[in-house]
Every structure is written in C-alpha cells, then in structure tokens.
Amino acid sequence: MKLPVKLTINGQTHSHEVEPRLLLVHYIRETVGLTGTHVGCDTSQCGACTILMNGQAVKACTLFAVQADGAKITTIEGLAKNGELHPIQQGFWEKHGLQCGFCTPGMILAAHQMLERYPNPSEEQIRHQLEGNLCRCTGYHNIVKAIQWAAEQMAAAKK
Amino acid sequence: MATATAERFLGKSIKRREDPRFITGRGTYVDDVKLPGTTYAVFVRSPHARARIKTIDTAAAAKHPGVVAIFTGKDMTGVNSLPCGWLLPELKIPPHPPLASETASYVGDPVAVVIAETHDAAQDAADKVQVSWEVLPAVSATDRAIAAGTPQIHEVAPSNTAFTWQIGDAAAVETAFRGATVVKKRIVNQRLVANPMEPRACLARYDAATGDLTLWVTSQNPHVHRLLMAAFVLGIPEHKVRVIAPDVGGGFGSKIFLYNEETICSWATRKINRPVRWTSTRREAFQTDAHGRDHVTEAEMGFDGQGKIVGLRVQTIANLGAYLSTFAPAVPTYLYATLLNGVYEMPAIHAAVTGVFTNTVPVDAYRGAGRPEAAYLLERMIEAGAAALKMDVTEIRRKNFIPKFDNGYQTKVALNYDSGNYSAAFDKLLGMLDYRKFRADQDAARKQGRLVGIGFSTYIEACSIAPSKVVGSLGAQAGLYESAKVRVHPTGGVTVYTGSHSHGQGHETTFSQLAADELGIPMEQIEIVHGDTGAIPFGMGTYGSRSASVGGTALLMSLNKIKEKGKKIAAHLLEASPGDIEYVNGQFQVKGFPGKAVPFGQVALTAYVPHNYPEGLEPGLEETSFYDPSNFCFPFGAHACVVEVDRDTGHVTILRYLAVDDVGNVMNPMIVDGMVHGGIAQGVGQALWEGAVYDGGQLVTGSMMDYALPKADMLPMYETDRTVTPTPVNPLGVKGAGETGTIAATPAVVNAVVDALAPLGIDHIETMPLNAERVWTAMRNAKR
Numbered sequence: 001m002k003l004p005v006k007l008t009i010n011g012q013t014h015s016h017e018v019e020p021r022l023l024l025v026h027y028i029r030e031t032v033g034l035t036g037t038h039v040g041c042d043t044s045q046c047g048a049c050t051i052l053m054n055g056q057a058v059k060a061c062t063l064f065a066v067q068a069d070g071a072k073i074t075t076i077e078g079l080a081k082n083g084e085l086h087p088i089q090q091g092f093w094e095k096h097g098l099q100c101g102f103c104t105p106g107m108i109l110a111a112h113q114m115l116e117r118y119p120n121p122s123e124e125q126i127r128h129q130l131e132g133n134l135c136r137c138t139g140y141h142n143i144v145k146a147i148q149w150a151a152e153q154m155a156a157a158k159k
Numbered sequence: 160m161a162t163a164t165a166e167r168f169l170g171k172s173i174k175r176r177e178d179p180r181f182i183t184g185r186g187t188y189v190d191d192v193k194l195p196g197t198t199y200a201v202f203v204r205s206p207h208a209r210a211r212i213k214t215i216d217t218a219a220a221a222k223h224p225g226v227v228a229i230f231t232g233k234d235m236t237g238v239n240s241l242p243c244g245w246l247l248p249e250l251k252i253p254p255h256p257p258l259a260s261e262t263a264s265y266v267g268d269p270v271a272v273v274i275a276e277t278h279d280a281a282q283d284a285a286d287k288v289q290v291s292w293e294v295l296p297a298v299s300a301t302d303r304a305i306a307a308g309t310p311q312i313h314e315v316a317p318s319n320t321a322f323t324w325q326i327g328d329a330a331a332v333e334t335a336f337r338g339a340t341v342v343k344k345r346i347v348n349q350r351l352v353a354n355p356m357e358p359r360a361c362l363a364r365y366d367a368a369t370g371d372l373t374l375w376v377t378s379q380n381p382h383v384h385r386l387l388m389a390a391f392v393l394g395i396p397e398h399k400v401r402v403i404a405p406d407v408g409g410g411f412g413s414k415i416f417l418y419n420e421e422t423i424c425s426w427a428t429r430k431i432n433r434p435v436r437w438t439s440t441r442r443e444a445f446q447t448d449a450h451g452r453d454h455v456t457e458a459e460m461g462f463d464g465q466g467k468i469v470g471l472r473v474q475t476i477a478n479l480g481a482y483l484s485t486f487a488p489a490v491p492t493y494l495y496a497t498l499l500n501g502v503y504e505m506p507a508i509h510a511a512v513t514g515v516f517t518n519t520v521p522v523d524a525y526r527g528a529g530r531p532e533a534a535y536l537l538e539r540m541i542e543a544g545a546a547a548l549k550m551d552v553t554e555i556r557r558k559n560f561i562p563k564f565d566n567g568y569q570t571k572v573a574l575n576y577d578s579g580n581y582s583a584a585f586d587k588l589l590g591m592l593d594y595r596k597f598r599a600d601q602d603a604a605r606k607q608g609r610l611v612g613i614g615f616s617t618y619i620e621a622c623s624i625a626p627s628k629v630v631g632s633l634g635a636q637a638g639l640y641e642s643a644k645v646r647v648h649p650t651g652g653v654t655v656y657t658g659s660h661s662h663g664q665g666h667e668t669t670f671s672q673l674a675a676d677e678l679g680i681p682m683e684q685i686e687i688v689h690g691d692t693g694a695i696p697f698g699m700g701t702y703g704s705r706s707a708s709v710g711g712t713a714l715l716m717s718l719n720k721i722k723e724k725g726k727k728i729a730a731h732l733l734e735a736s737p738g739d740i741e742y743v744n745g746q747f748q749v750k751g752f753p754g755k756a757v758p759f760g761q762v763a764l765t766a767y768v769p770h771n772y773p774e775g776l777e778p779g780l781e782e783t784s785f786y787d788p789s790n791f792c793f794p795f796g797a798h799a800c801v802v803e804v805d806r807d808t809g810h811v812t813i814l815r816y817l818a819v820d821d822v823g824n825v826m827n828p829m830i831v832d833g834m835v836h837g838g839i840a841q842g843v844g845q846a847l848w849e850g851a852v853y854d855g856g857q858l859v860t861g862s863m864m865d866y867a868l869p870k871a872d873m874l875p876m877y878e879t880d881r882t883v884t885p886t887p888v889n890p891l892g893v894k895g896a897g898e899t900g901t902i903a904a905t906p907a908v909v910n911a912v913v914d915a916l917a918p919l920g921i922d923h924i925e926t927m928p929l930n931a932e933r934v935w936t937a938m939r940n941a942k943r
Binding site: 037080089108124 | 172179407409836862869900
C-alpha cells in the first residue's frame with residue numbers, strides 16, 4: 001500500500017506515492033534526490049539529518065514522509081538565496097566550523113532555529129542548543145565561533 | 160592565460176576551498192552517488208559472540224518480492240581471506256573469510272548477504288534468512304583471553320595468542336630498578352569506537368562490456384583498498400579495478416582498512432551484473448568498524464632519589480579482536496612500544512606485548528594508534544611517580560626532559576627523534592596557565608571542600624609515516640611513500656594529483672597553498688585531485704599524520720621538476736643558458752634582470768605548442784614524484800586540563816583546557832588549530848565518557864544512545880598556542896598535526912581528575928572512562 005504525499009521543499013512542490021514506512025530523510029535523499037541532508041545514525045542522536053519543517057528544526061529521521069504531507073521544508077540546498085550564502089553558512093566558512101562536512105548541514109540548520117530563538121546567544125546557550133547534533137572533527141570550538149559570527153552579522157544586518 | 164602573483168599563501172589561515180560545496184549541501188559522499196539499476200545489499204550477521212553455523216536456509220528469503228540474489232560463504236569459492244598487511248615473527252593468522260561459512264567469531268560477523276531491488280526489500284528478506292546456530296563458549300575480556308580454561312577461538316592460535324613481542328633491554332631495567340623507588344600501576348586503556356560521522360559505505364559496479372570494476376568506497380587510501388581487494392582477495396587484475404573515495408566524512412583510522420562489505424559487494428556485482436550498494440547503519444558501524452586501543456598493562460617506572468627516571472618496565476596485553484584487521488599487529492607494537500621513551504631521558508626500557516584474539520570486533524588503528532596508549536602510560540606513570548616522591552608534577556617533568564636538540568636523538572626503543580625542544584613548549588604552557596596562581600587557587604578551593612585538579616601531558620608522537628625500508632624491516636607488507644603528479648595545462652592552469660586523501664583535512668586548500676607559492680600563481684588556477692585510482696598516481700593515502708609532510712613533500716618535488724623543465728624552455732625563448740634562469744613570482748627571468756622574462760603561462764603554452772623549442776627536450780609539462788621519507792617526524796607538546804569533580808555525583812567538569820603543540824612548520828594555522836581542537840575532543844572523550852563495553856560477548860554500547868560521544872555542551876573552548884621546531888627530515892619542515900590532540904588530551908584529563916581526588920588519598924584510577932559512576936565509586940572506596 002502506498003500513500004500520496006505532497007510537500008514543498010526549498011520552494012518546489014513534490015508529489016509522490018510512498019510506502020508509509022518511508023522516513024522523511026530517505027524521501028528527501030532518495031525520492032527527491034537532495035543528498036545534502038545526511039544520515040549519521042539510526043537512533044536520532046547525531047542530527048546530521050536536521051532540516052527545517054514549517055520553520056522548525058527537526059530531525060528528518062524521526063518522521064515518516066507521510067507525516068510531512070503538506071509541510072514546507074527547507075534543506076541545506078535551499079538556505080542560500082539567489083546565490084548568496086546565509087550568514088550561518090558564511091560563518092561556518094569564515095570560522096572553519098567544519099572539516100569533513102558531514103555533520104555540517106544539520107549543524108547549520110540547527111543553528112538557524114537557535115538564532116531565531118536566541119538572536120544573541122551566549123556560548124553556553126549555543127552549546128546547549130547543539131546538544132542534539134554531533135560532530136567528530138571540530139571538537140565544537142569553531143562551530144561555536146561560527147554561530148557567534150553569524151549572530152553578529154545577522155544582528156548588524158537588522159540595524 | 161595564467162596570471163602571476165607575488166602573493167604568498169603558506170603559513171596563512173586561508174579559508175578552505177572545499178567548504179562552499181559542504182556548506183551548501185553539494186558534497187558528494189559515497190551514499191550520494193546514484194547509478195541506474197542499483198541493487199541494495201543487506202548483511203545477515205551473527206547475533207552470537209561465537210557460534211558454529213549449522214545451516215543457512217535462504218529459501219523463504221529468496222521468495223521475498225524484489226530479491227535479486229542471496230549469497231553465503233559457500234558461494235564465494237575462489238575468494239581468499241581478508242589479508243593482514245603487517246607481519247610479526249611467528250604471527251598467527253587465522254582465516255578471515257569475507258562471509259563466515261563455518262564459525263562466526265563476533266557479534267556482527269557477516270554470514271550471508273541479501274541483494275534486492277530496494278533497501279527495504281533487502282532488509283525484509285534478510286530477516287527471513289534462517290541461520291541454525293550452535294552457540295559456542297566465547298571470550299571478550301582482554302585479560303581473560305590467555306587465561307587457562309578460556310575457549311580457544313582459532314585453531315592456529317593456541318591460548319588465543321596472535322603474537323608475543325618485546326623491545327628494549329630487560330636486564331638493564333632489572334639492574335636499574337635496584338635501589339630505586341619503583342612505582343607500579345595497572346593501566347587499562349579501554350576499547351574505543353572511531354565513529355566518523357559518515358558511516359562506511361560502498362557502491363560497486365561491474366561493466367560487463369569492458370570487464371572493468373568501479374568501487375566507490377569510504378576509504379582513506381583508495382590504492383591500498385584496490386591492491387588488497389583486487390590482488391589479494393578477489394584475484395582481479397588491479398588495472399581492471401578503479402577505486403574512488405570521493406568526499407569522505409571523517410575516518411580517524413577506521414576507513415583505512417579493507418572490510419568484508421566492500422569486498423563482498425565488489426564480488427557480487429560481477430555475479431549479478433548490476434551495481435550493488437551497501438551503506439552501514441550506525442548499529443552496524445559499532446559492530447563492524449575496526450575498534451581502537453584495548454590494552455591492559457602492568458607498568459613499573461623507577462626513580463632515583465632526585466626524581467630522575469632510571470627505568471621503565473611494561474607488560475601489555477593488547478586485544479586484537481576476532482581476526483587480524485589490515486594493520487592490527489603494528490599498532491600495539493611498533494606504533495606503541497617504540498614511543499615509550501616519551502620526551503624523557505630514560506636509561507633503560509623494556510616492553511613486552513602479547514596480542515590476543517577475543518570474540519570481539521577486530522581492533523586496529525584509531526586516531527593516534529598506539530601512540531596515545533604510550534603517552535597515556537608515560538604521563539600517568541610520571542605523575543604517579545611525582546605523587547610517590549612527593550614532588551611537583553612540573554618539577555619532575557623538568558628534571559627528566561630530553562634537552563633541546565636539532566637533528567637526532569637516539570631513544571632506547573629504536574626510534575631516532577628528529578628535533579625537539581620539550582621544555583620550551585612546557586614553559587609556554589605554564590605561562591598561559593599561570594601555574595603558581597592555579598595552585599594557590601586550588602588550595603583555597605580545597606579549603607572550601609571543592610575538588611579541583613590540574614593534569615599535564617607532555618607528549619611525543621611519531622608521524623609522517625613512514626620510511627619504507629624501515630617499516631619493511633619491521634613487518635609492513637607495503638611501502639609508505641607518497642606520490643604527487645603536477646599537470647600544467649597549455650593555458651597555464653595546474654592540476655595536482657595526490658596519492659594522499661582528504662576526509663576533512665583540507666588538502667584542496669593546503670596543497671593549493673603550496674603549489675601557488677612555488678609557482679607564483681593564484682590558488683584559483685590550481686585544482687587538487689585526490690581519491691580516484693583512475694586519476695592519481697599510486698599513493699598510500701592518509702593516516703599517521705602524513706599528508707602534509709609526506710604527500711606535501713612529494714608535491715614539492717614535482718613542482719621543482721616543473722620549474723626545472725620550465726627553466727630550459729624559458730632559457731631557449733630568452734636565448735640564455737638554463738643555469739642563468741631563475742623563477743620569481745610566476746615568471747622565468749634571467750638572473751638579476753626581471754625585465755628579461757617570460758611568464759609561467761607562456762612557458763606552459765610553449766611546452767604544448769613546441770614550435771620554438773629546445774632541441775632534444777620532450778614536449779609537455781607534467782611531472783610525477785614519489786617521496787619516501789628518511790625518518791618519521793616527531794611532533795610534541797604540552798597540554799594541561801583543569802577540572803572540578805562533584806563530590807556528590809562524581810561528575811567531572813572541565814574548567815580549562817590548554818594546549819601548546821609543536822608540529823614543525825605550519826602550512827595553514829586555521830586548519831592545524833582545527834585538527835588540534837578535534838583531537839582534544841576525542842582524547843577528552845576517551846578520558847571521561849567513551850568506551851566499548853562487552854557483556855557476555857554482546858556489545859552493550861552498540862549505538863549512539865549507549866556509547867557517549869562528546870557533545871558541544873560537554874566541552875570547553877580550548878586555549879591553544881604553539882612552538883615551532885621545524886623537522887630536518889623533509890624540506891617543508893612540517894611534522895604532522897592530525898593526531899597530537901588525541902594523544903595528548905587523555906592523560907591530561909585523567910591526571911587532572913586524579914589530582915582533584917588527591918585530598919581523598921586517591922593516586923590512580925585503573926580504568927577509563929572516568930564517568931560519574933566510576934569517579935563516584937573511586938571516591939566511595941577511598942581511604943579517607
């Protein structure tokens with residue numbers, strides 16, 4: 001038995017018939033073909049699959065595709081607008097917030113929601129908010145700096 | 160046409176050229192490669208630590224919709240054992256078939272593979288494969304493997320002993336210990352799981368029309384994968400196999416080795432004539448990625464009345480797991496015991512190592528590989544010595560440091576260090592720390608009942624692996640040189656093909672910096688290609704902190720050859736002698752006459768359009784070099800950690816972490832700092848949280864829910880600095896930076912916790928990680 005899903009990813013509408021057990025992350029990666037969203041574990045610990053669904057950062061491995069029916073989704077591929085990097089993406093580049101790059105899409109999208117909640121986060125807040133995203137390369141030092149850099153840029157842009 | 164530049168890039172924190180694709184989700188990892196007609200492999204694995212396979216019934220699974228093929232070990236006739244690439248004298252090598260057909264030897268050992276049209280179909284069908292098991296007694300504990308009455312795992316290895324090995328002078332230690340204060344400790348260096356964020360994956364495609372096999376695989380060394388798999392296991396000529404390791408999401412050693420899964424997929428694609436994909440789940444990663452460390456050691460360090468070390472005696476049991484992984488025998492021997500001289504003058508050393516088989520995941524190199532075990536032992540022992548002698552931990556180190564040297568220090572355990580200035584790094588660290596003030600603050604804190612401690616680690620490591628002749632004499636079945644090809648295109652662009660591999664290290668940036676500096680052209684005109692045996696010269700890949708030092712030197716050699724040939728072409732164009740030509744800022748010029756010059760681009764074009772060209776010179780501008788280092792390089796440094804222990808819970812909080820590393824010359828400080836940070840996090844992880852635990856042969860820490868990887872809120876900002884002692888070994892003066900943090904951090908943290916607990920009479924905790932439970936237990940059992 002397959003069920004219909006229709007959702008918007010990065011501004012484009014997608015309609016498919018999918019198995020009810022298909023995870024949203026596999027729908028995005030395999031059915032739609034957007035491979036920037038990664039799978040790093042099978043227990044929702046690592047956060048590499050973090051996306052924005054209706055503006056909220058969610059782990060795409062914790063939802064079935066059918067649960068996202070009607071949703072508006074942003075993946076890492078949709079974050080830069082008109083070829084211009086989002087300040088968080090720019091921050092990760094400026095501050096060397098990535099090495100192998102595998103956790104990076106999830107980190108950036110988790111940071112996206114973080115900065116909506118806390119536009120001027122303390123180091124402690126950043127670290128606490130990243131509790132659901134694992135990185136094995138950076139030791140988090142430069143990820144914290146990247147998010148601080150982005151917060152400053154975004155605050156300056158609002159003034 | 161190429162443009163010249165006087166700008167220099169080496170030594171600067173140039174932003175990474177690879178990052179734009181990663182921050183926009185456009186990297187290409189193995190699981191992102193899509194091929195039409197792909198089938199999906201799911202493995203049936205042993206749920207038992209040790210069990211005989213009575214029968215495997217695949218009938219029901221074969222009928223499952225979408226199943227393409229099911230194979231068991233009995234189908235893989237003519238396929239050899241997975242090889243061990245490092246041999247020790249009298250090493251016992253048990254058979255290691257890609258699919259076990261008689262006995263499974265650890266939980267996760269694959270016994271069948273189901274290949275289907277979709278992953279779900281393969282998974283559903285795999286659940287229908289019926290294996291009839293005869294469960295056999297098993298052993299997983301390192302110190303139980305050789306005990307009497309323990310079941311023997313492999314016929315070839317009585318007492319489960321793979322090897323016994325020793326180095327140093329036992330009699331000299333015996334003599335040295337007479338009259339000395341000898342501190343004796345049992346030191347357990349627990350088993351770890353590397354856990355790169357990208358799980359292992361492979362995609363194998365056989366092209367029946369050409370007979371070519373292409374394998375995309377998460378590899379740190381695609382040529383090593385190709386050689387081992389094609390020549391040793393499957394018997395396919397290497398030239399018919401192309402191995403591609405595209406973007407790889409971290410490795411930390413675990414992606415060096417040849418594993419069952421890519422071997423089986425490469426075999427199966429030829430059987431079914433369709434691409435076969437396998438992507439590890441994280442649970443499978445815990446059960447099959449080579450684990451690291453796992454030593455149980457009895458260590459004795461002797462001191463004279465002034466605190467000078469007189470000798471070191473070490474007996475280590477190293478757990479190798481169920482089979483010999485690719486480089487397993489080297490790790491607890493030549494990468495471990497040869498580092499036991501540390502940064503200290505040591506008159507006598509003896510180390511004996513027993514490598515044992517257990518019914519656990521095979522153990523091999525994990526970031527640092529042997530060197531963290533050595534550094535941990537030494538740094539724990541010297542602080543235990545300080546406690547026994549009631550000396551300050553900084554004073555005892557100062558008394559024992561090898562004095563500064565620039566070119567060679569012969570240790571008691573084979574290695575000859577390149578250059579070192581150990582007290583300088585330590586002094587810098589103590590300055591950053593304000594050590595005296597710390598001790599005063601600590602006294603005040605202790606008076607308030609708080610448990611605050613500091614721990615140091617003054618480490619050395621051997622990297623830039625390695626001189627082929629030396630490692631060959633020690634058992635390596637491979638050379639450990641590196642290759643680089645530089646291709647200058649007719650219009651002056653440059654492609655560098657390196658045998659080295661980046662899985663996060665940033666080669667596309669650092670190697671571009673080097674090439675741009677040497678050629679005097681902008682980095683944008685240089686492309687770095689790695690990870691594809693179809694493109695690059697035969698190379699050994701990345702591990703042992705060797706990319707910049709060994710791979711970078713190979714690149715430098717090729718760049719020099721390009722310039723030498725360019726001088727001949729330029730001399731002809733300028734009607735001068737090649738000996739009078741110099742290369743400055745992207746142009747070949749007559750020495751002292753910058754006006755009499757031809758730019759790099761014109762020379763490149765001339766090389767490919769050789770109308771006006773030196774007699775007898777080959778057209779084209781492309782050079783390849785293989786660099787085999789004359790020695791290892793030996794980075795060193797000093798780390799310190801300040802912790803506070805919660806008296807009620809045993810929870811450890813890191814208050815400060817400081818590091819001074821000396822990795823020789825630095826090509827890109829930002830990248831080096833990043834590697835140090837990440838290394839520290841992994842070292843802290845071992846000290847406080849990580850550990851693979853077996854219970855009754857089952858890996859009970861088999862997921863990220865049970866195995867505690869460091870998270871952002873568990874770690875501090877790191878305070879880092881460096882000293883620079885260039886190596887004389889290679890012309891770049893670079894030593895290697897990939898593993899220093901991991902090696903240094905673990906003992907610094909554990910020493911800090913022990914120092915914090917000193918008021919309770921605690922001077923040692925045998926086993927890591929020092930999680931809250933273990934610290935709480937130690938406090939509860941303390942004398943006072």
